[in-house]
Amino acid sequence: MVRRRQIYEGKAKILYEGPEPGTLIQYFKDDATAFNAQKRGTISGKGVLNNRISEHIFTALQTIGVPTHFIRRLNMREQLIRQVEIVPIEVVVRNVAAGSLSKRLGIEEGTQLPRTIIEYYYKDDALGDPLIADEHIACFGWASQDEMNDIADMAIRVNDFMCGLFAAIGIRLVDFKLEFGRVWDGDYARVILADEISPDGCRLWDMKTSEKLDKDRFRLDLGGEAEAYQEIARRLGLLPEEGEENAVLDLDSHRKKRGR
Ligand code: UDP
Numbered sequence: 001m002v003r004r005r006q007i008y009e010g011k012a013k014i015l016y017e018g019p020e021p022g023t024l025i026q027y028f029k030d031d032a033t034a035f036n037a038q039k040r041g042t043i044s045g046k047g048v049l050n051n052r053i054s055e056h057i058f059t060a061l062q063t064i065g066v067p068t069h070f071i072r073r074l075n076m077r078e079q080l081i082r083q084v085e086i087v088p089i090e091v092v093v094r095n096v097a098a099g100s101l102s103k104r105l106g107i108e109e110g111t112q113l114p115r116t117i118i119e120y121y122y123k124d125d126a127l128g129d130p131l132i133a134d135e136h137i138a139c140f141g142w143a144s145q146d147e148m149n150d151i152a153d154m155a156i157r158v159n160d161f162m163c164g165l166f167a168a169i170g171i172r173l174v175d176f177k178l179e180f181g182r183v184w185d186g187d188y189a190r191v192i193l194a195d196e197i198s199p200d201g202c203r204l205w206d207m208k209t210s211e212k213l214d215k216d217r218f219r220l221d222l223g224g225e226a227e228a229y230q231e232i233a234r235r236l237g238l239l240p241e242e243g244e245e246n247a248v249l250d251l252d253s254h255r256k257k258r259g260r
Contacts, residue, residue, distance in 0.1 A: 011037060012050070012200055024083045025074065028054075032200070034219040036128045043218060048076045049229045050198035052238050055079060057197045060165065066157055067192040069181060084181025084194050087143050090121040090129060091151060093159045094175040098203050099216075100131075101175075110210070118155055123179075147191050151180050154193060162197070166204060169235035171213065174203035199229050 005017040007024060011033040016025040028047035033040050051073060058070035071080040094117045097107040101117075120137060121129045137143055143151070155178055166173045179195035195201075199214040206213060213232055217225040233239050 012047075013196070018080060018083070022083050023071065024081050026079050026081050026196075028077050028079075028196075032215065032218050032225070034215065036125065039219070041218060043225045043229065045226055046200070046229055049233050050196060050200060051077055051079060053198045053229075053233055053236065054196040056236055056238055057162065057165070058193070061158060061161060061193065064157070064161055066154055066161075067190070069183075069192055069194045081194075082183060082192070084183055084192065085189075086123075086194060087147065087151070087180045087182065087191060088123040089132075089137065089142055089151075089180075090123055091155050091178040091180065092119045092121065092175060093117070093155050093178065094119065095159070095163065096172065096174040096203075096205075098174050104131075116156065116159060118152055143191075147180075147182075147189075150191050154178075154180070154191075158193065158197075162202075165236075167207070170207045171232070171235065172205045172207050172210075174205055176202035199232050204232060 004025065006014060007017055008015040012029055012031055014027040014029065016027065018024045028051040030042045030044055030046045031040070032043045032046065055070065055073045058068045062068055062070070069081040069084050071082060073079045094101055095113060097105075097111040097113060098109045101107060101119075102109045102111075120132050120134070122132045122136070122142070123129060134148065137148060138145060158178060159173070159176075162176070163173050176197065178193060178197070178201075180191045181194035182189045182191055202214055203212070203216060204214045205211065211228075212220075212222065213228040215225070217223065217228050230239065234241075
């Protein structure tokens, strides 16, 4: 195996040096963490599913003109991405009250919000990713006002698109987290969507049953997390349907019988 230089290891992904300058390889692990990494575990097959789900969503976002770091998927667990300078802010978009919003403000989980909310958290594990205001971002120079305008515009476009994508497969997009990064064109920097979009960073509820099909299954010890991620991939059309799977298997056994 060719040894590659590891650039960074996060909780769910590893970044390696890419084949060309300005590129990286993003490797998706099965590791899962919650509550600022106080809870750790693995979800078998998660990396493969998240790689595929994130590829699907980023590719679709690019077709509607949202710039992203995604270049192409390389294999089951890796994708080629553009190297960016990560903006140290987690952008959370909420359509329905849940999680920390419900806890902090005492709003019942599942309450439809009268308007979409965008929140910003400072990316700092030691501080536990605290909620911040626009004022903090400007004051500490984490991003410029122009960059924040672009980020908020992109977050709303991503939300509108993803609400439709998931509604079409019977899933309510409750909330999700985005990360953005800077790319440089000479002296000029622009922000593009980075990281991943997968059930690790989204709340996805079945519209009929309200069943949670995301990382909350792991956070709340509900069990069936691998099956939930698979269900999302299946509904997005990313896994072979049962009949098709059998067809592939049948083809294999047919080939074997004929000695090919
Ligand atoms: N989220 C995330 N990474 C984080 C914090 C939140 O991906 O470090 C996602 C989370 O999966 C959810 C949304 O952002 O879809 C809002 O999370 P919330 O603020 O409710 O925090 P939590 O309840 O997860 O602590």
